[in-house]
Amino acid sequence: MNLLITGATGFIGLAFCQRLFNDPTLDFQTVYATIRDCTKSNSLPSEVKPLLVNSLQDWRELFSSLPQIDSVIHLAACVHQKTQHPDEMYKLINTDYTTALAQAAAKNHVKRFIYVSTVKVIGEGNCESETCLPYDESTPPRPTDAYGLSKWNAEQALIDTAVTSELEVVILRPPLVYGPGVKANFLRLAQLAQSGLPLPLGAIQNKRSLIYVENLIDAMLTCITHPQAANKTFLVSDGQDLSTPDLIKKIAVATGYPCRLFSVPPAVMELAGICGDALGKALGLPLPISSETLTKLTGSLTVDGSKICHDLGWHPPFTVEAALAKTFEKSFGNQTAK
Template identity: 45%
Template sequence: MNVLLTGATGFLGSRLAKVLNSKPDVSLTAAVRCLIEIPAAHIVEVQGLDTNTDWSTALTNQQTVIHAAARAHIMKDEVPDPLAEYRRVNVDGTFNLARQAAAAGVKRFVFISSIKVNGEQTPLGQPFTANDTPAPEDAYGISKWEAEQGLQQLASETGMEVVIIRPPLVYGPGVKGNFASMISLVKKGLPLPLGAIHNKRSLVAVDNLVDLIITCIDHPAAANQVFLAGDGHDLSTTELLRGVAEAMGKPSRLIPVPASMLKLGATMLGKKAVAQRLLGSLQVDISKARSLLGWEPPVSVEEGLKRCFK
């Protein structure tokens, strides 16, 4: 099977490229912005991800496209109009690739979206499902939702199958962003006032997400479906910090401060969004992938955290 992968140099894409390249029945082509050494049978240089990108060389003889490239979620975006920039790359750039893929005879287009399409938080014990009405709140989530809608319309017009995967926070070796910041705090052994948080958050180990993506490459039941990704085991912020400390072989110095006090303090300091991520819940229901695809996350949360430090 011939597979084109975009975003092959990113956190997810690099791991996906390595696994795909090890499969004897897959001939992998990686589209990159500059020619570098990555695990792939073929490497094609593509300039940018927008409406002007020519994908003709990369799409030659491809059966499946896995689109993992995107303008990623940025906490402190300094561009004048973040939504316009997200749309330029994540919506217009995705449409351009998908239209060319359909014209080139690609059978299936696997799009890596985001749980932010569903929203930012869930009531405790009421996880997001793949069938929920989308309610994105920030520019990144909006751009991913608009891209999903365009791809679904293109699928109905052209017959090219589209599979959409929405992961929550992805973690693993080399992870960056908020998860890396949390690891740094635990590694320093700093006491943290997060020892009494009883929320629940879904995460997905990068190896579990890679396994789901590969399952969706050619599974007949995946065609034109939306799936949520996850480890299948939710953690409170307190449990997560303890798990990270254990995986590192470090003590977890967590002070049991009530969540209500932390919320109040964060609001007074103008850090309400930070408090929401640490104290609020965001759960996902992966039962659709389990029932429709027969998929089970191969890596436990405990093993996934250990792999961050191997």
């Protein structure tokens, strides 16, 4: 089987490529990977054949110089865009490039196209209480920002392409993905957890779905070959929803640092966020404490991943505890609690 991976030097893509050549049970004849920067090809396994792609025309002509590709794993995306016109960049990279690649894949008789989308096509949070219902595949999409909208529009373009061709499309919608080398919000939370500082987060009663990068990769590999995956959309997660305090406690255990949580009333945290907003605006720079940050710490976003389990017989191979241990075994080491 010949495989094409886009976004291969990203967080998920690099882990996927490493899995392909570290797992003796996998047998792919040739693996091609798109890159936007030649210098980043050094991070890929030597067996991967890099392809430089930087324009819409490049995506349209990608298959012209390649042998028959059996499956495409499409990970390339624009996520945290801080340019002057971010909406345009999200549309170009996430929607237009994806559409061009899918149409080219269909034209060149690619059998299956695996698209890693995001739970953000559905929304940013689904409940405020213990009785909320998790997102599932029947939940109407209501993206709340340009990124989520661009991924939703890409999903629709893929479905349209599948309807008018023989290309089989599989869409995966993961929540927050974590693992070795993770950055952004998860890394910041981990740094807080291992700081040893008392954190006023003990009273938070939210729930969050997450997925370990190796669990996501395992689901992707299942979707490449499973006949029942064709033309379906799946929500995927670790299968264990956690509150922010529970996650901090598990990170502390995984890193060997003490966990110090205390509780403050929600109104106090809300006031702290408002003060952070005002101070950040006055200073002209974002502060660690803001309403947006606290919403991410206190809000709930859960998914029901039972469909992929039922339809494909897939179950996440790593527990949350094992996943967190692997995530931090190199970056934090195994510190002795103090």
